[in-house]
Amino acid sequence: MLHYTYLLINFFTVIICFVFSFHPKIKFNRHFAAFFKASFIVALVFIIWDIWFTKRGVWWFNDMYLLGIRIYNLPIEEILFFFCIPFSCIFTYFCLDKFFKLDWKPFPEKVFVIISIVSALGIAVCFHDKIYTFITFLTTAISMFILYFMLKSRWIGKASFIYFILMPGFLGVNGILTGTGLESPIVNYNPENFLGIRMLTIPIEDTVYGYEMILWNIYLFLKFKKNDQFISEEK
Template sequence: MQQYIYLLINFFTVIICFIFSFHQKIRFSRYFSPFLTASLIVGAVFVAWDAWFTKIGVWWFNDKYLLGIRLFGLPLEELLFFICIPFACIFTYYCLDKFFKLDWKPLPQKIFVLISIFGALLISSWFCDRIYTFITFLSTGCSLSILYFILKVKWIGKVSFVYLLLMPGFLMVNGILTGTGLESPIVNYNPEHFIGLRILTIPVEDVVYGYELILWNVFLFELFRKNEEKTVVEVEA
């Protein structure tokens, strides 16, 4: 049974969201194609990052919790992670955005983004000798800069709030992956490559890593969703 644990984590993360995506008041199922396209593109980048860090020993996986199928040097379950976790997050974001007004005013959002960028870049420079910390905070700071100043997105505050609301679920899922409730972690980290600050058993870098993952998934999902809706309108016209 142990070899199914990571697979079951993915399954239980996504199954309820998947079922409710067909609800008539939600109808997220209309956007499966934009979501899948977005998650595959973003996932390709994160899988490359993941494979690189696995190869150089930043982290590694406990085989007793895995099926034993590997692609690109990564467990199948890890690849599914980059679809299941974004699905649950994007579904939650879509539902909350649909039924509640979560948009931030421009000034508070700008202040939040500037502080976040400055903080991320400061931490990355301070811990430049810890590769997980350095890469994660640097890339997140750059991502926020690109999204806000170049791509001009207006939803960073809103997505950040939704991500905060998802923290209990994140802590539960990532907690199990990093050893909470298990004899040993599913994902192990080399202490030389990260700060060592943890939330329960979760390296703080994982929170930032997940945040960046969701930011880019939302960006591409919104882009592809709008394109699909525009195509449908043009066809109906």
């Protein structure tokens, strides 16, 4: 049964959101196509990142908790992770945005984005010798700059607040993956490659990694969703 652990984590992460996607007051199922197009593009980038880090020994996986099916040395469960986690996050974003007004005023959002970019860049520079820390904080800073200043995304404050709301779920899922409640972690990290600051058993870099992944999923989801609606109206 231990071999199904990571697979079950993915399953329980997504199943409730999937079921409620068909609720008549939510109707998220109408946007499945937009979600899968967005998540596939983002997943492709993060899977390549994952493959590279795994090859370099930045992190590795405990076979005790895996089915044993691998693609480019990545467990199939790890690949599914890049679809299951975004599904739950995008579903939550969609629901909260649908029923609540969570938009930030322009000035506070701009200040938040600038402070976040500067802070992330500062951490990347200070810890450039730790590859997980350096790449995660650097790419997150670049992503936020592109999304806010170049692509004019004005939902980053709202998305950040929702990501904070999702943090207990993140701590639960990532906590198990990194060893909380288990005899040994499912995902192991080379201590030379990250700061060593953990939230429970979770490297602080994981929270930033997840944040960057969700921002791009939201951006592409909203873009594809808008395009799909435009096509439907034309028909």
